Amino acid sequence: MSILFSPLQIRDIVFRNRLWVSPMCQYSAVDGMPQEWHHVHLAQFASGGAGLVMAEATAVLPEGRISPEDTGIYSDAHRDAWAPIAAAIRARGAVPGIQLAHAGRKASTWRPFDPRSGSVPIADGGWPTVAPSAIAYDGFATPRALDADGIDEIVAAFGAAAQRAVAAGFAVLEVHGAHGYLLHQFLSPLSNRRHDEYGGSLENRARLLLRVVDAVRAAAPDAAVLVRLSATDAADDGWDVADTVHVARMAAQHGADMFDISSGGLVAHQRITVGPGYQVGYAARVRREAGVAVSAVGMIDDAAQAEQILAAGNADAIMAGREWLRDPHFALRAAGELGVDIDYWPAQYLRARPRR
Numbered sequence: 404m405s406i407l408f409s410p411l412q413i414r415d416i417v418f419r420n421r422l423w424v425s426p427m428c429q430y431s432a433v434d435g436m437p438q439e440w441h442h443v444h445l446a447q448f449a450s451g452g453a454g455l456v457m458a459e460a461t462a463v464l465p466e467g468r469i470s471p472e473d474t475g476i477y478s479d480a481h482r483d484a485w486a487p488i489a490a491a492i493r494a495r496g497a498v499p500g501i502q503l504a505h506a507g508r509k510a511s512t513w514r515p516f517d518p519r520s521g522s523v524p525i526a527d528g529g530w531p532t533v534a535p536s537a538i539a540y541d542g543f544a545t546p547r548a549l550d551a552d553g554i555d556e557i558v559a560a561f562g563a564a565a566q567r568a569v570a571a572g573f574a575v576l577e578v579h580g581a582h583g584y585l586l587h588q589f590l591s592p593l594s595n596r597r598h599d600e601y602g603g604s605l606e607n608r609a610r611l612l613l614r615v616v617d618a619v620r621a622a623a624p625d626a627a628v629l630v631r632l633s634a635t636d637a638a639d640d641g642w643d644v645a646d647t648v649h650v651a652r653m654a655a656q657h658g659a660d661m662f663d664i665s666s667g668g669l670v671a672h673q674r675i676t677v678g679p680g681y682q683v684g685y686a687a688r689v690r691r692e693a694g695v696a697v698s699a700v701g702m703i704d705d706a707a708q709a710e711q712i713l714a715a716g717n718a719d720a721i722m723a724g725r726e727w728l729r730d731p732h733f734a735l736r737a738a739g740e741l742g743v744d745i746d747y748w749p750a751q752y753l754r755a756r757p758r759r
């Protein structure tokens with residue numbers, strides 16, 4: 404009996420298994436609009452047996468894009484461009500999800516496969532960035548500190564984006580609160596030096612995230628709302644696991660259904676040692692201490708390893724990123740490796756199914 408290949412239900416949404424596609428930016432949008440690349444890229448994982456296919460960090464405002472080639476969902480035209488992609492994922496048996504994001508001080512940067520690095524100058528199509536405080540990420544342009552109206556605009560933008568995402572057909576909405584982007588910048592004392600009700604105490608630093616969760620939940624009452632959190636900044640005096648547990652507990656009370664536990668991204672001088680399953684311990688701790696559902700992510704590349712994480716009670720689902728890029732049919736292969744019979748091999752591919 405495989406836990407990895409047993410269904411999971413959140414609200415009325417049933418996932419056929421617990422091997423999920425982690426959000427991965429493709430840096431290939433035009434004016435925030437997803438392209439044919441995104442359609443093929445995301446649909447193939449659904450054909451490959453994923454339980455959830457999560458579309459990449461998608462900006463709720465144009466200035467919230469990491470790079471000028473990031474996807475967005477800040478207009479109804481974006482909603483309409485996403486709709487056939489969500490439908491293609493659903494038609495192949497996976498649940499369509501989308502990560503809603505604002506990059507804050509890490510916005511307006513060159514995409515990773517551009518030879519240039521750092522901030523995109525305004526003259527080259529970049530834009531001024533915003534953050535809790537006017538403190539730059541190492542090597543990037545200095546952001547402007549948001550005022551109260553700017554914060555309200557961001558909360559409203561997350562709500563509007565959630566509404567569009569549901570209208571486009573997405574059933575899972577993930578609030579990107581990790582990797583040093585805007586919501587994480589508010590959470591961490593290293594990037595948030597505010598003296599108003601959004602800075603200082605943990606409750607104050609979490610206020611924006613909780614307002615965003617409220618806005619998303621209100622706009623999408625039936626959606627599964629996930630929150631991705633970095634469990635630690637891995638830097639002196641930074642955000643840590645105990646803070647993550649505390650905020651996960653609060654966000655659950657505000658209507659978040661599950662927490663996707665990652666790490667890092669806030670400062671360039673972070674110290675993280677990567678290796679197989681290197682973030683699982685964080686997910687396990689949040690699950691146990693906050694009493695919430697979690698997904699584990701980070702170098703979980705193997706069926707037996709994924710199964711063991713779930714069997715040990717360390718997570719409720721597995722997010723994988725790069726392994727899906729190496730093998731878009733990861734779940735079909737994983738089921739074979741675990742000896743599990745699944746009834747969603749695409750009929751067109753059945754002649755390739757390994758014999759048992």
Ligand SMILES: Cc1cc2nc3c(=O)[nH]c(=O)nc-3n(C[C@H](O)[C@H](O)[C@H](O)COP(=O)(O)O)c2cc1C
Nearest residue numbers: 425426427428459460700701702703723724725726
């Ligand atoms: C090409 C690429 C793009 C990524 N884009 C995002 C993103 O949009 N949002 C996010 O939260 N994480 C992003 N990540 C991180 C992945 O979701 C995942 O957490 C990370 O790659 C670790 O998992 P893995 O070892 O299974 O790849 C990205 C990773 C890769 C490789």
